[in-house]
Amino acid sequence: MGTWYRIALDAMGGDHGLTVVIPAAKKALENHVDIALILVGDEQQIRAALQAQNMAETERLQVKHASQVVTMEDSPALALKNKKDSSMRIAINLVKDNQADAVVSAGNTGALMATARFVLKMLPGIDRPAICTVMPSLQGHTHVLDLGANVDSSAEHLYQFALMGSELSKAIDELASPRVGLLNIGQEAIKGNEQVKAANALLENSPLNYIGYVEGDDIYLGEVDVIVCDGFVGNIALKTSEGLAKMISSKLKGSFTRNFLSKMAGLISLPVLNNFRQEIDPRRYNGASLLGLQGIAVKSHGGADSLAFANAISIARTEIIKQVPQRINKQIAALLEGQTV
Amino acid sequence: MGTWYRIALDAMGGDHGLTVVIPAAKKALENHVDIALILVGDEQQIRAALQAQNMAETERLQVKHASQVVTMEDSPALALKNKKDSSMRIAINLVKDNQADAVVSAGNTGALMATARFVLKMLPGIDRPAICTVMPSLQGHTHVLDLGANVDSSAEHLYQFALMGSELSKAIDELASPRVGLLNIGQEAIKGNEQVKAANALLENSPLNYIGYVEGDDIYLGEVDVIVCDGFVGNIALKTSEGLAKMISSKLKGSFTRNFLSKMAGLISLPVLNNFRQEIDPRRYNGASLLGLQGIAVKSHGGADSLAFANAISIARTEIIKQVPQRINKQIAALLEGQTV
Structure with a gap:
């Protein structure tokens, strides 16, 4: 997966999980020929869902297994401590390990925030993500x-x-x-x-x-x-x-x-x-950026449908192309040195 | 003015002053046969405006002179200290002196709040107006x-x-x-x-x-x-x-x-x-109640037109009929005694 913009999707997150993420992935792959997606979650369920949609695993659409799911009710602390093999955590890990350039999740906001912050770390000079x-x-x-x-x-x-x-x-x-x-x-x-x-x-x-x-x-x-x-x-x-x-x-x-x-x-x-x-x-505005992290993470609305989730994927793609974290980092560094870029 | 619900209008307040308040008063008097209005402000200007609209002073439409106007830029402290003869202050005084049952103003919110609180006082047990x-x-x-x-x-x-x-x-x-x-x-x-x-x-x-x-x-x-x-x-x-x-x-x-x-x-x-x-x-929702005071005060949107301002007058009328401050007072007193009414 070298030449594409690689986006990891928390395939189990949100109110609708795979029902929304799979068709959204399909739309996104059609919309953008320069992206590759990694579906993170229960591989059996994902493969069944792909089959039901007549979708095949390809270089541009890969599956990565994760045995757990962060629920909407899980506290961030619990998700962080007890769900180290959740689809959300594994998807974020892929960014950390440079196997993906961005992560998109419709899951529990607090858990996503805490996990992304823990795994990806903050940019120097930024105290909190926004x-x-x-x-x-x-x-x-x-x-x-x-x-x-x-x-x-x-x-x-x-x-x-x-x-x-x-x-x-x-x-x-x-x-x-x-x-x-x-x-x-x-x-x-x-x-x-x-x-x-x-x-x-x-x-x-x-x-x-x-x-x-x-x-x-x-x-x-x-x-x-x-x-x-x-x-x-x-x-x-x-x-x-x-x-x-x-x-x-x-x-x-x-x-x-x-x-x-x-x-x-x-x-x-x-x-x-x-x-x-x-x-x-x-739905055309779905997809919120988690800023201040050393990596790109986009939060989709929990109740998003596939059109909306596909939009969140587009936002992740744009941030990869525009190198948003690197730009923020550069600007902060310049400010800390007392100059602007 | 014994048998009507008496409402004092800050005739000079808001972005449009008399241009809006006079036609609004006309509408309100037509809508509600049980109200009487007191137009508070520069009496020469008010009388000229009434004449221009073919409106006469009657028992139900009186004029009360006030030589000053609180502007949208005045600080509450300044309005309180230096504008004791403003249309806003005099209109509120009428409520305090039981010559009106409520006041309506489209003027400076901060000044209205501070003046109403200073003149009318809070209900016992309530710390701040809302x-x-x-x-x-x-x-x-x-x-x-x-x-x-x-x-x-x-x-x-x-x-x-x-x-x-x-x-x-x-x-x-x-x-x-x-x-x-x-x-x-x-x-x-x-x-x-x-x-x-x-x-x-x-x-x-x-x-x-x-x-x-x-x-x-x-x-x-x-x-x-x-x-x-x-x-x-x-x-x-x-x-x-x-x-x-x-x-x-x-x-x-x-x-x-x-x-x-x-x-x-x-x-x-x-x-x-x-x-x-x-x-x-x-405009159908214009008119915010200042609650917690020993008296009824309604804030109209500064940019309200006459239809909207007339609605604020209707709200004041309803609060008079329903005796809102008295009810709040009774409820608070009962709660302080540890019981509900």
Whole structure:
């Protein structure tokens, strides 16, 4: 597997395991002729699933056995200690051992975070990993981090998130100088908590293109490329968005199926509505990057379907091509030496 | 003004001042025959605006002069100290002096919060006011608090917010036992920060119908009546929702105006789309309650139009009828005595 971008998939992870990962692998291999995938998990089950889909093991689609599965309920500590032969752990090990260039998992976030951190180690100068995802905006998209890897982040951690997010945006969006904002609230009285204020001071004196405080709505307005916040806040913003999108989509459907006339209108509008649905389809944004590690790890949504999981694989591929960890490492090293690259 | 529910309006507050408040007052007086309004602000300007709208001063529409205006940039401390004759302050004073039963303002949130707290005082047993608003859900609506009155709330504060929100829901929704949830993140590793965990313990031992942790998407799914969080998190959730709704609405419009065929489809679907738009119209949810005070104060969105501001007036009216502060007071007193009412 020399000439391909090699991606290890935790084939047993997530709410749906193989049912989603196998068809997603198929899609990904079709989409990208330059990748090879390693399906990690129970080899018997994987081979049966491949057969059921008329898929063959090839140089580009290999199977690697793992006898255990990390469940959604396992604590990170337990997963780390007692599940050393889990599909998640073995997939991460492949990255560590340079048999894969990236890992993708839809499994338990806490366990993935802890295991990836333990096995791959942090980049020098980065204290904690951060979860970063892309959210659609009026004019493209916005990278938001952290989304739940940390709660109660210090100012220094928020600053590191900003550096990593900026570097990711440079790599992915090919922007020379991504606009970085710090998530805050606009109430005049109580603008920000102590960590946010201290992070603001750090960012104002940084080489980043820091545009200052932004508010929740800025995630979607397209005037900023990277938004930094602590994991608690970021996770709430992400989940709130998921809930609202679900409600709006349901109410829109309800409006078009209320009576005969509205159903007719819906039928006529079907191509338009499908186009709209596609544009805001959360599956197109599935795949969150675990940044700050010495290796590439992408978290897929636990409930992702195969289209969504395939998107997470695409993100891993892009990060391999763009050498995201190496870039972050280089930038941090330069900053520690007091210069920018 | 004896037999009406009397509501004082900060006529100069918000982004649009009289331009919005006067037509909103007109709408509200038409909608509710049982209310009387007091327009507080520059009397010359108010009278000119009334004349321009062919509106007369009556027993149900009075004018009260105030020579100053709190701007959106004024700090709460400055507003409190140097703007004792502002429209905001005088309107709040009317509640304090029992010349009005509630106050509505679209002005500077921090100043409104600080002034209302200073003038009206807290209810006994409540440490801090909270801002609570209703957000639409798949099956009705959800009360969410706090939305920015506080950052870094202690467990005890979160507990008090839960009590107030529950009592508000009992009063407004006429539910016997509203379901109360505590906003948290679902990552297994790091479930909650310290305050949230401690508040969870308090709530589990409370007489409230506490259903445990909820996540951001639960705001919109309709399985919980009251969601409690600290003001930083709540404000981010609210603003994020505003941004997403704006983006979705813009993209939907874009889809229907892309080309001739989609425009035709949009024309045919117009009644359906209008119905949908109305259902998720944020103006129908405008008006946040300042809870925990010895009096009723409602905050309108700074950028609210007259329809939205009229909705905030309706909320004030409902809280007067339902005697929300008295109910919260009674509930807290009963809890302090170790019993529930």
